[in-house]
Amino acid sequence: MVTCIALAQMCSGIDPVANAQMLRTYIDEAAAKDADIIFTPEMTGLIDRDRSRATANIRTEQEDPVLNEACAAAKHGNIWVALGSLAIKPDGEETGKSVNRSFLIDPSGEIAARYDKIHLFDVDLSTGETWRESAAYESGSEAVTAKVMGATLGLSVCYDLRFPSLYAALTGAGADILSVPAAFTVPTGEAHWEILLRARAIEAGVFVVxxxxxxxxxxxxxxxxxxxxxxxxxxxxxxMGTDTGVATCDIDLQDIAKVRSRIPAIANRREFALPKVST
Structure with missing residues (x-):
């Protein structure tokens, strides 16, 4: 089964409305290229390290302009949208924190799946940059897969990429495409981005987008x-290098079975006892 995949590479800013307009342009372009699905990056709707300014722009799902625009564009273009992630204000109990939430939107414009980023990026880099994602976001607690176009999509977000146990759980649940939307820093991207993506694909015989x-x-x-x-x-x-825009590529889902017949890593997985801690 051949599927046309579109990827949107973005440079999202501090204004969600402007980001929503750019997203609409990208979804419309992907639909015009006859893509079946478009994948967008982490924090498609807002990138702003000024916490107070960012907080003022974070909305609930019902109020979020980027999510609403993505749903409308998906319906207009009759295209699936894997919306990498948005900063979302949770409904219900107030914690003072948002969630970093990924969405899968079907061609009727309805939300088919949600995933809240599990692994949060807290680090001090040698460049002097400090990131404390947990200061602003609550972590998720559940791995998520969803059916899309005859395939099973496993959802993840950015820093999750460094935790292979999550992908083992997703592929163990039947995922044959993994979505890894991201906003990697330049130093970590240069060192680890491609090798980690290829490792996630190789270890389970799956497509990684x-x-x-x-x-x-x-x-x-x-x-x-x-x-x-x-x-x-x-x-x-x-x-896609470093330029922003939309690119498309066809994939054949039958390649998954061909690779797994050569290296049946998932079929060969075994449960095992953990080592005892010496005292």
Whole structure:
């Protein structure tokens, strides 16, 4: 089964309305290119490290202009949208924190799946940059898969990429395409982005689709770009470099079975006892 995948590489800014308009342009372009699905990056709707300014722009799902625009564009273009993630204000109990939430939107404009980023990026880099994602976001607690176009899509977000146990759970649940939307920093992107994406594809014989943020953003941060599509053998089918825009690539889902017949890693997985801790 051949599927046309579109990736949107973005340089999202501090204004969700402007980001929503750009997203609409990208979804319309993907639909015009006859893509079946478009993948967008982490924080498609807002990148702003000024916490107070960002908080003022974070909305609930019902009020979020980017989510509403994505749903309308999906319906207009009759296209699936894997919306990498948005900063969302949770309904219900007030915690003072948002969630970093990924959405899968079907061609009727309805939300088919949601995933809240599990692994949050807290780090001090040698460049002097400090990131404390947990200061603003609550972590998710549930892995998510969803059916899309005859395939099973496993959802993840950015820093999740460094935790192979999550992807083992997703592929163990039947995922044959993994979505890894991201906003990698330049130093970590140069060192680890491609090798980690290829590893996730190779270890389970799956397609990996990774839409990324790229460039210098309005808030001053710089992201790595290089949105990628990796096949089940670990080959890079698409690398978008650093330019923003939309690119498409066809995949054949039958390649998954072909690769797994050569290296049946999932079928050969075994449960095992953990080592005892010495005292």
């Amino acid at each position: 990774a839409a990324a943020q790229s460039g210098v953003h309005e808030d001053g941060r710089a992201t790595y770009g290089h949105s990628m599509l990796i096949d089940p053998w670990g080959q890079v089918l698409l690398d």
